[in-house]
Amino acid sequence: MLNEDKLRETLHDIIEGKIVKRSKHELVFNGTNVSDIFIEELTKKNFLPMTVNHIKIEKGERVPAFLIEDRTAYFGWVFWEKFTELRLRKLFGTVLRNTKGDWLIQLSSNSTTMIYANIVLKIEMDIDRPFEWL
Numbered sequence: 001m002l003n004e005d006k007l008r009e010t011l012h013d014i015i016e017g018k019i020v021k022r023s024k025h026e027l028v029f030n031g032t033n034v035s036d037i038f039i040e041e042l043t044k045k046n047f048l049p050m051t052v053n054h055i056k057i058e059k060g061e062r063v064p065a066f067l068i069e070d071r072t073a074y075f076g077w078v079f080w081e082k083f084t085e086l087r088l089r090k091l092f093g094t095v096l097r098n099t100k101g102d103w104l105i106q107l108s109s110n111s112t113t114m115i116y117a118n119i120v121l122k123i124e125m126d127i128d129r130p131f132e133w134l
Contacts, residue, residue: 007034011041014073015066022064022075024096033071039116042066047116052078052092053109055117062125065092065117067105074105078117082127 007029013019027035047066055063055078062079076094083089092115093103107113 004037008037008041011038012045014038015041015045015047017064017075022095024075024094025073027068027071027073035068035071035073038073039068042116045118046120047118049114049116051109051114052090052107052111055090055119057090057119057122059088060124060127061122063117063119063122065115067092067094067107067113067115076103076105077125078115079125080127 010020011034014022014025027033027038047064055065057063057078057080059080059082062077065076065078067074067076074094074096076092076096078090078092080088080090081093090109091103092105092107092111094105096104098104107115
């Protein structure tokens, strides 16, 4: 059985995404929901609760974020999706895709759903090729 330090280390690995691929993670250990511990670790790593609308990014930038639903964490990015030169929208999109190849979960800038985003880790991206993130 893992002790709490080992559990927190494992959750830290999910958050960093260096040892464990950031994707969809069930936040259950030995039948116990560990979402609260995951959120504590997110906060320690500067992933703070906010809505998509409150994340300040420019076109061509993206910010890593986690959506927590029930006992599951979904990793994704907040970014500007470009349709045309004049038509853009800011959204959170998971790295997981649906059968059509689109983001499995999308949250628009008018969504009131809280995500945990780290604006310090903002990076540049090619706005014309958002699917080349992986």
